[in-house]
Amino acid sequence: MTSQENTEIQPRTMFEKIWDSHLVREETGEPSLIYVDLHLVHEVTSPQAYEGLRLAGRKVRRPDLTIATVDHNVPTTDRSLPIEDPISKQQIETLAENTREFGITYYDMNDENQGIVHVIGPQLGHTQPGKVIVCGDSHTATHGAFGAFALGIGTSEVEHVLATQTLRQFKPSTMEVRVDGKLPPGVTAKDIVLGIIGKIGTSGGAGYVIEYTGEAIRSLPMEGRMTVCNMSIEAGARAGMIAPDETTFEWLRGRRFVPQGAEYDEAIERWKDLSTDEGAEYDVVVELDASELRPHVTWGTNPEQVVTIDDAVPNPAELPEDKREAAERALAYMGLEAGTNIKDIEIDRVFIGSCTNSRLSDLRVAADMIRGRQVHPNVNAMVVPGSALVKWQAEQEGLDAVFTEAGFEWRAAGCSMCLGMNPDILMPQERCASTSNRNFEGRQGKDGRTHLVSPQMAAAAAIAGRFVDIREWETTPA
Amino acid sequence: MEKFISHTGAAAPMDRSNVDTDSIIPKQFLKRVERTGYGPFLFFDWRYTPDGAENPEFVLNKPGYREATILVAGPNFGSGSSREHAPWALQQFGFQAVISSTFADIFYNNSFENGFLPVQLPEETVREILDRIRPGYELTIDLEKQLVSDREGFEAYFEIDPFRKHCLLNGLDSIGLTMQHEDDIAAFEERAGLEPVASEA
Numbered sequence: 001m002t003s004q005e006n007t008e009i010q011p012r013t014m015f016e017k018i019w020d021s022h023l024v025r026e027e028t029g030e031p032s033l034i035y036v037d038l039h040l041v042h043e044v045t046s047p048q049a050y051e052g053l054r055l056a057g058r059k060v061r062r063p064d065l066t067i068a069t070v071d072h073n074v075p076t077t078d079r080s081l082p083i084e085d086p087i088s089k090q091q092i093e094t095l096a097e098n099t100r101e102f103g104i105t106y107y108d109m110n111d112e113n114q115g116i117v118h119v120i121g122p123q124l125g126h127t128q129p130g131k132v133i134v135c136g137d138s139h140t141a142t143h144g145a146f147g148a149f150a151l152g153i154g155t156s157e158v159e160h161v162l163a164t165q166t167l168r169q170f171k172p173s174t175m176e177v178r179v180d181g182k183l184p185p186g187v188t189a190k191d192i193v194l195g196i197i198g199k200i201g202t203s204g205g206a207g208y209v210i211e212y213t214g215e216a217i218r219s220l221p222m223e224g225r226m227t228v229c230n231m232s233i234e235a236g237a238r239a240g241m242i243a244p245d246e247t248t249f250e251w252l253r254g255r256r257f258v259p260q261g262a263e264y265d266e267a268i269e270r271w272k273d274l275s276t277d278e279g280a281e282y283d284v285v286v287e288l289d290a291s292e293l294r295p296h297v298t299w300g301t302n303p304e305q306v307v308t309i310d311d312a313v314p315n316p317a318e319l320p321e322d323k324r325e326a327a328e329r330a331l332a333y334m335g336l337e338a339g340t341n342i343k344d345i346e347i348d349r350v351f352i353g354s355c356t357n358s359r360l361s362d363l364r365v366a367a368d369m370i371r372g373r374q375v376h377p378n379v380n381a382m383v384v385p386g387s388a389l390v391k392w393q394a395e396q397e398g399l400d401a402v403f404t405e406a407g408f409e410w411r412a413a414g415c416s417m418c419l420g421m422n423p424d425i426l427m428p429q430e431r432c433a434s435t436s437n438r439n440f441e442g443r444q445g446k447d448g449r450t451h452l453v454s455p456q457m458a459a460a461a462a463i464a465g466r467f468v469d470i471r472e473w474e475t476t477p478a
Numbered sequence: 479m480e481k482f483i484s485h486t487g488a489a490a491p492m493d494r495s496n497v498d499t500d501s502i503i504p505k506q507f508l509k510r511v512e513r514t515g516y517g518p519f520l521f522f523d524w525r526y527t528p529d530g531a532e533n534p535e536f537v538l539n540k541p542g543y544r545e546a547t548i549l550v551a552g553p554n555f556g557s558g559s560s561r562e563h564a565p566w567a568l569q570q571f572g573f574q575a576v577i578s579s580t581f582a583d584i585f586y587n588n589s590f591e592n593g594f595l596p597v598q599l600p601e602e603t604v605r606e607i608l609d610r611i612r613p614g615y616e617l618t619i620d621l622e623k624q625l626v627s628d629r630e631g632f633e634a635y636f637e638i639d640p641f642r643k644h645c646l647l648n649g650l651d652s653i654g655l656t657m658q659h660e661d662d663i664a665a666f667e668e669r670a671g672l673e674p675v676a677s678e679a
Contacts, residue, residue, distance in 0.1 A: 024666045025659050030641045033656060035666050045560065047511035056653070061663075061675055073509060087509040094511045138560040138584060152584055154562035155513075156591035156652070164656045166663055170639070202496055203554040203580055236557065238583050302496050302557070326495050419559075421505045428528070440500040440558060442523045 011277035013174050014243055015209045018149045018274065022132045024166050031168040037131040039161050040117040041068040041104070043095040044421070045136030049159035050098040060102040061165045067126055068099045069107040071116045073421050076384050076411035079109055088422065102162075115387020115413045118142035118355040122226065123389055125255030129244035129271040134161055139355045139437065141232040144241035145225035146248055147274050149209070151239045172238045175208040176282040179216040181291035186471035188365075189224030190357060190435070190454035192216060192288070193231040194296035198306045200286055205237030208284065211276065212242050216290030222251040223361040230356045231437050234303040243275040297342050297467055298439045298452040300330035305439075309457070309469045313340045333441055334449050335429065342467050345451070349432040350381035350408075350462040351444070352455055354418035357435035358386030362455040363394050367402040369459035371476040375407035376465030382409040382424070384416040398478075408462070420445050433461040480593035481649035485574045486618040487547030490537055491611045497551055498558035499585060503567040516563055517570035538571075542613020549576040550607050550617075555596075556585025565589045575619050577626065579604045590642050593649065595619065597626060603634045621647060 012020070025033040039062075046068070053060070060066060073088045075081075083089040092109065099106035107113040113120055118139055121127040129147035134140060136158040143150035153167065161167055177196055197204075210232050217225065225242045232240030249268050252258050259267045294308040305327065307314065315338035316327035331338060336345070352358070352366050363385065375381045383403050385391035391413055394400055400410045417424040418436035426432055426448025435458050439450040453461070456470045507519040524536050532539045538546065549568065555578040556564060565588050568576065575594065579601035589596045597619060599607075607617070610632060618627050621643060627633040645652070656663075667674065 025662045033659060033662070035663070035670070044508050045562070048513040048562075051511070051513065058653070062672075064673070085509070091509050091511055136560060138558065152560040154560055154584055154588035154591060156562060156588065160653050160656065163653050164660075164663060165667075166656060168652055168656065202557055203582070206554075206580065206583055233558075233584075236554070236582060302498070322495075329494065419500075419505050421508060438498075438500070438558060440498045442504055443500050446504070446523050446528070 011280035013276045013280045013282060014147060014211060014241060014274050015149060015174050016280070018130055018132065019171060021130070031170045033166045034132055034169055036134050036161050036165050036167055037065060038121070038126055038133045039066045040121055040133070040135035040140070041066060041158070042072055042117050042135070042137065043070045043091050044072045045155050046098065046158055047091065047094045048155050049136075049162055050102065052159045053102070053162060058163045060104060060162045063103040065165060066104045066162070067121070068095060068104050069114055069117055069120060070095060070109050072415045072419065074109050074414045075422050076414050076416045076424060079412055085423070112388050115389065116355045116358065116415055118226070118230065119359060119386035119390065122146065122222070123255070123387055125252055125258035128252065128258060129248060130274050132167075134167060138233045139230050141237070141240040142226050142230040142355055144229040144232070144239050145222060146252070147241060147244035147271065149239055149241065152233060172209045173207055173283040175205060175210045175237070175284040175286065177210050177212050177286045177288065178214040179212065179288045179290050180214040181216055181289045183216050183219070183290045183293065184471070186295060186456065187293045188454040188456060189220055189227040191293050191296045192290065193228045194298070194303065194306050194452065195288060195293050196286070197231065197235045197303045198296070199288065200235055202234065202302050202304045203236040205232060205235035208237050210235070210237045210240045211282070212240060217242055218245065221361065222247060223359045226359070227356055231303070234437060244271050295454065295457050295470055297457065298450075299334065299336060299342070300327065301333055301439055301441050302326070303437070303439060303452060305330055306452070307342060309342055309467060311342055313338055313342070315339060343469065344466065346431070346466045347379060347433050347451070347461055348430045349426060350379060350458050351384070351417045351432055351434040351436065352382070352458050353384030353386065353416050354436035355386065355415070356437045357455045358384060358390065360390050360393050362435065363390070363399050364397075366455040366459035367399045368475045368477050369456050369470065369473060370406045370463055371402050371478065373406055373463045373476070375462050378465050379462050381407065381462040382411055382417070384411045384424070385413050387413045406463070417444050419443060426450075433458045433467065479591070479649045479651050482574070482593050482595050482621055482646045484618065484620045484622065485547065486616055487574065488543070488545055489548045489550050489607070489611050489615055489617045490543040490546030491608050492537060492549055492551040493608050495552035496554045496557055499556055499561050499564040500558055502556070502564040503561065508561060508563055513566060514570060516567035517572070520567040520571040540613065545572070547572055547574045548617050548619065549573050550604065550611060551576060551578045553578060553580045553601060555581050557582040560584045560588075562588045562591070565592050565594045569594045577604060577607065590646060591652065593646060595621065595646065597636050599626065599634055599636050606632070
């Protein structure tokens with residue numbers, strides 16, 4: 001048998017199929033050149049890339065495959081008012097000018113399609129199975145939930161993709177994270193991914209593309225799959241992905257930029273072939289039993305420092321030696337004592353939002369926890385929808401009223417307090433239950449203390465003023 | 479891109495794991511549209527006290543480490559956000575290289591794009607260097623030979639991808655390299671049924 005025939009019958013993982021079909025050039029000893037189907041651009045990591053193009057006299061090769069919006073830096077309060085921070089204002093205006101100059105579609109701050117790039121890509125149907133998707137943002141793996149190879153890149157690479165529509169990549173290894181079993185009530189996609197990171201650690205995925213498989217993953221709706229893939233980078237992975245299936249096809253059907261009618265059915269037939277072949281091998285396999293998962297709360301300053309709601313803040317002395325120093329530092333920063341029950345930790349702020357958990361279904365489940373109740377008097381709580389459309393849809397359902405009547409602030413779409421580039425930040429020592437993705441020191445504001453949780457856990461904590469076990473919480477559906 | 483061939487300079491210890499890019503360059507400094515000027519903001523929250531004074535406890539504020547050009551850090555350096563502002567800030571502060579046992583993927587790649595060398599060594603070797611460091615302690619990083627050494631007999635060989643090494647030794651610009659394969663890109667687009675791109679004048 002020739003090697004050619006051999007490669008044709010070799011079973012391949014989904015990642016390998018997408019990789020192979022996007023190879024522009026392969027040379028032994030060099031990174032491969034792979035073609036990019038969709039390049040998402042935002043205001044923070046792109047200005048220097050456009051400047052580089054200008055200095056070199058280069059053009060954007062495929063404005064038709066490039067989409068830009070503002071999300072990181074935009075105010076979430078009244079947008080009819082001028083932006084107060086002159087440097088933020090300049091960065092936003094720079095994106096507007098750059099997209100105009102290079103002929104790129106741009107959803108500005110007041111556009112109905114504006115939102116966090118990782119929310120609007122899927123929402124508009126730009127995100128599709130089988131695509132290679134890049135963005136100058138580490139949470140780009142979100143789009144992998146649709147069976148795409150989606151990865152975050154730096155500004156030099158943004159410039160490279162703008163100029164050539166390709167990415168230079170060394171082929172990553174593959175990791176299967178299989179989550180079998182059924183999720184218990186009150187346990188969410190966020191708890192799955194926090195559980196995975198707790199197990200493999202913040203660099204456990206380094207050098208790998210993770211494919212999430214198993215019954216618990218298949219049972220998740222698209223929003224939950226996006227939450228899981230979104231946090232792949234928090235395990236250090238290059239990307240995360242989930243094979244497309246009927247859930248994917250139905251979610252995307254009819255969206256603005258997917259094929260329509262009979263063409264869509266043809267696309268589905270192609271997409272069905274993307275799934276990992278029987279017998280294909282991953283370089284590493286990690287297994288998790290969903291039925292054993294419980295609601296998670298991070299206690300430290302990186303996402304692997306996580307326990308479950310019925311647990312306590314760990315004692316560094318009882319941790320493996322290589323984790324102790326970081327744990328001691330984290331407890332000092334977080335103002336926590338070892339042995340404190342998670343349920344006894346009082347909070348000051350609640351943030352429901354970010355590319356991890358700001359979609360309509362996240363807001364619905366959060367609303368079910370708080371309807372008819374009042375935010376604890378010591379707590380300041382806010383909801384920041386992921387996109388202008390999510391905001392509008394939520395308002396059509398009356399969710400905004402549920403939140404505001406409970407005492408939450410209801411904001412306009414953006415990244416907001418996930419990273420606090422805009423005015424939404426924690427004050428020093430403020431403790432926040434946050435649905436975002438990073439609990440790093442200073443992430444939400446200098447000396448701010450972040451605990452990562454699911455939207456349900458964040459909403460219930462807002463009412464109770466402390467973390468509560470939502471498995472014992474009485475929901476109040478509409 | 480700047481070449482990196484060999485460098486000798488003072489080393490500074492950062493003996494902690496998971497130094498993330500939010501710590502390397504906090505978000506309030508990412509609003510700028512320039513590629514330069516980030517040096518003063520490197521490790522800002524650690525370097526300064528809330529009233530804006532230098533934090534005397536922070537390693538890079540201590541005599542003998544202020545002028546360091548090689549940072550030696552714990553595992554998983556550069557985790558988190560994709561911000562290329564992180565290697566920019568390290569470089570513009572004066573660092574030419576960082577040594578760690580593991581690097582986050584995006585940070586690692588961003589560093590090479592800027593001629594900033596991330597040197598990966600086994601954890602016990604990084605530990606040995608951290609134990610040797612004192613104010614004024616100098617290391618030499620020879621990229622050609624792939625060696626880290628000091629003047630006291632310490633020497634360690636490091637692995638690096640040959641292609642990345644070649645690009646760094648020669649200061650090659652990756653966009654320039656890729657544009658030599660414009661024909662391959664155009665051929666791919668044709669196979670994929672995309673509209674052809676108007677050729678350059």
